[in-house]
Amino acid sequence: MFELEYLLAFGLGAGLVALTPVVAAAAGKESAITKTVSGAGRGLTKQGLKAGLFVGGKVSGLFSGVKSGLNEVGESFGDILAEAKADMATPKTKTASPKA
Numbered sequence: 001m002f003e004l005e006y007l008l009a010f011g012l013g014a015g016l017v018a019l020t021p022v023v024a025a026a027a028g029k030e031s032a033i034t035k036t037v038s039g040a041g042r043g044l045t046k047q048g049l050k051a052g053l054f055v056g057g058k059v060s061g062l063f064s065g066v067k068s069g070l071n072e073v074g075e076s077f078g079d080i081l082a083e084a085k086a087d088m089a090t091p092k093t094k095t096a097s098p099k100a
Contacts (some may be wrong), residue, residue: 010048
């Protein structure tokens with residue numbers, strides 16, 4: 001549940017960042033509670049984004065490897081298909097069976 005914890009932290013942090021203007025309007029821009037909500041929201045959001053970037057980088061690397069493998073399979077399949085077409089295009093000679 002590593003990813004879920006960071007996703008929740010990101011969601012909570014983003015919510016706190018979004019709530020900061022409301023708190024600032026109610027308590028004042030320079031109040032301690034406004035600074036606390038803003039600081040906590042920014043910290044949680046940043047941690048969630050870091051985790052997202054890390055996981056995204058790993059997943060991107062995985063997909064790059066899969067894509068490379070699929071490209072190789074596609075090339076091999078294309079080669080086999082070309083050989084099969086060439087085999088069909090060449091006339092087949094029938095060998096006469098010897099009569100006894």
